[in-house]
Amino acid sequence: MASVARIVAMTIQTRRERERAERERLIVTAARDLAEAEGWDAVTTRRLAAEIEYSQPVLYSHFKGKDAIMAAVAVRGCEELTVELRASAAAAEGARERLAAVGRAYTGFGRRRPALYDVMFTHRVDLPFATPEAPPALQEAFGELLSAVEPLAAEGEDPALLTETYWAGLHGLVTLMRSGRLPEQAHDRRLALLIGRFAPRATAR
Amino acid sequence: MASVARIVAMTIQTRRERERAERERLIVTAARDLAEAEGWDAVTTRRLAAEIEYSQPVLYSHFKGKDAIMAAVAVRGCEELTVELRASAAAAEGARERLAAVGRAYTGFGRRRPALYDVMFTHRVDLPFATPEAPPALQEAFGELLSAVEPLAAEGEDPALLTETYWAGLHGLVTLMRSGRLPEQAHDRRLALLIGRFAPRATAR
DNA sequence: CAGTGTTCCTAGCGCTGCTAGCGAGGAGAG
DNA sequence: CTCTCCTCGCTAGCAGCGCTAGGAACACTG
Numbered sequence: 001m002a003s004v005a006r007i008v009a010m011t012i013q014t015r016r017e018r019e020r021a022e023r024e025r026l027i028v029t030a031a032r033d034l035a036e037a038e039g040w041d042a043v044t045t046r047r048l049a050a051e052i053e054y055s056q057p058v059l060y061s062h063f064k065g066k067d068a069i070m071a072a073v074a075v076r077g078c079e080e081l082t083v084e085l086r087a088s089a090a091a092a093e094g095a096r097e098r099l100a101a102v103g104r105a106y107t108g109f110g111r112r113r114p115a116l117y118d119v120m121f122t123h124r125v126d127l128p129f130a131t132p133e134a135p136p137a138l139q140e141a142f143g144e145l146l147s148a149v150e151p152l153a154a155e156g157e158d159p160a161l162l163t164e165t166y167w168a169g170l171h172g173l174v175t176l177m178r179s180g181r182l183p184e185q186a187h188d189r190r191l192a193l194l195i196g197r198f199a200p201r202a203t204a205r
Numbered sequence: 206m207a208s209v210a211r212i213v214a215m216t217i218q219t220r221r222e223r224e225r226a227e228r229e230r231l232i233v234t235a236a237r238d239l240a241e242a243e244g245w246d247a248v249t250t251r252r253l254a255a256e257i258e259y260s261q262p263v264l265y266s267h268f269k270g271k272d273a274i275m276a277a278v279a280v281r282g283c284e285e286l287t288v289e290l291r292a293s294a295a296a297a298e299g300a301r302e303r304l305a306a307v308g309r310a311y312t313g314f315g316r317r318r319p320a321l322y323d324v325m326f327t328h329r330v331d332l333p334f335a336t337p338e339a340p341p342a343l344q345e346a347f348g349e350l351l352s353a354v355e356p357l358a359a360e361g362e363d364p365a366l367l368t369e370t371y372w373a374g375l376h377g378l379v380t381l382m383r384s385g386r387l388p389e390q391a392h393d394r395r396l397a398l399l400i401g402r403f404a405p406r407a408t409a410r
Numbered sequence: 411c412a413g414t415g416t417t418c419c420t421a422g423c424g425c426t427g428c429t430a431g432c433g434a435g436g437a438g439a440g
Numbered sequence: 441c442t443c444t445c446c447t448c449g450c451t452a453g454c455a456g457c458g459c460t461a462g463g464a465a466c467a468c469t470g
Contacts, residue, residue, distance in 0.1 A: 044456080044457065044458080045457080045458060045459075046456085046457085046458090054418075054419090055418065055419050055420080056419090056458090056459080056460095057418070057419070057420095057459085057460075057461095058417090058418065058419090059459095060458095060459070060460080061417085061418085065458075065459075066458065066459090121381070121384075121386065122327065122380070122384070124384060129385050129386045129387075130385070130386065130387055130388045157398065158394070161391055161394055161395055161398060162398055164381075164387055164391075164395055165374070165378070165395045165398045165399050165402075167377070167381070168374055168376075168377030168378040168381055168387070168395070168399070169370070169373055169374040169377055169399070170377070171373075171377040171380065171381055172372070172373030172374055172375070172376040172377030172378075172380075173370070173373040173377075175327070175376065175377075175380065176326070176369075176372070176373055176376055179326075179327070179329060180334050180335065181326065181334045181335065182334075182335055182369055182373070183335040186366055186369075189363070189366055190366055190369055190370045190373070193362065193366060193367055193370045194370050194373070194374070197370075197402035197403060198402060249425085249426065249427080250426080250427060250428075251425090251426085251427095259449075259450095260449065260450055260451080261427090261428080261429095261450095262428085262429075262430095262449070262450075262451095263448090263449065263450090264428095265427095265428070265429080266448085266449085270427075270428075271427065271428090
């Protein structure tokens with residue numbers, strides 16, 4: 001009897017936990033969608049609460065604060081980015097073309113999903129980044145870049161550092177363009193120049 | 206008599222305008238200093254008003270809003286950046302060394318004055334950038350980069366676009382590092398890699 | 411069915427950027 | 441020198457922000 005009761009309690013418990021987890025996903029999805037539709041300024045705790053049809057304090061039973069919600073959105077964004085990078089790399093042949101493909105995919109992601117990109121790579125958000133405790137999704141995304149850059153590293157060059165440098169170039173292009181500092185229309189040519197610097201034709205042929 | 210009165214009135218007018226202009230400079234300086242000391246979050250209109258020893262609404266008689274104040278700080282920042290870039294370029298010899306010098310100066314500026322850098326190149330601020338109406342200070346800063354990059358452009362490459370691409374690389378390094386996405390300690394090596402891509406040794410020698 | 415514990419909502423705090431409207435004080439006219 | 445006017449900067453307040461305390465209502469336990 002006692003054991004049965006315990007089992008029942010456990011299943012009720014698990015159902016509750018499942019519902020909680022589902023609601024948490026709902027919060028993150030709502031925050032992301034709202035941000036992508038109207039920008040992060042429109043994502044207020046009140047607005048978000050209305051969106052999920054709960055009251056404000058519920059948010060704080062899932063996340064420490066608004067920043068934590070944004071961090072969760074960022075992690076989900078990394079997963080999406082990884083998928084896109086992987087797909088583009090898989091479809092490309094040759095080292096130079098692989099580098100170009102991930103570059104296009106990366107900047108395309110940043111331009112197509114500006115709000116998501118911002119929370120991942122621009123906004124201050126308390127996520128561990130350049131450490132072993134970084135979210136796996138983030139490490140995978142970096143890994144995709146790494147495997148595209150690595151074959152193009154010259155002798156004596158650290159592939160990881162070279163990848164970070166290439167990443168910085170892509171990131172700079174995306175952010176400067178999106179904030180109006182660089183004109184949109186020449187993006188492809190700038191990207192081609194960047195790629196050319198990291199994969200000289202001599203190396204590819 | 207009438208003319209004398211008019212002249213007196215004019216000098217009074219000019220004195221007032223001078224005082225107003227001085228107060229405007231005071232506001233911008235206070236905003237910049239406060240931001241550099243405690244970050245932009247600490248720069249509230251109340252705090253800023255207290256700093257300049259006037260009441261809040263005075264700020265709005267000079268600037269349309271907080272964003273306009275930040276834009277003014279950004280313009281002043283561009284002037285400072287131009288000075289530093291120019292000095293570093295002048296002290297360097299050879300195309301490759303010039304490129305490296307401005308790269309070091311640029312990233313050094315970003316690391317040394319993070320709040321100022323953010324308002325210039327990261328925060329959304331309604332300044333015309335990539336247009337002829339851009340602030341002269343901004344165009345000069347870009348010009349400094351341009352004259353360092355131009356000699357290194359290959360045949361058929363647009364020097365302006367190449368400069369924008371180099372700028373993006375520097376900007377990416379600064380922002381990713383400052384937001385914790387890239388570890389600080391390897392900055393010099395990443396910068397060296399970037400410079401190496403834009404000024405191959407073969408070109409310099 | 412009563413007791414118990416959790417869950418979620420209402421209400422409110424201190425702060426933000428920004429603005430309306432008043433009162434003091436100097437400028438100009440006679 | 442006095443009176444009028446007008447400019448200037450202040451006090452006070454609005455709506456909205458992130459976040460939290462405390463009580464009501466619900467579901468489960470025995």
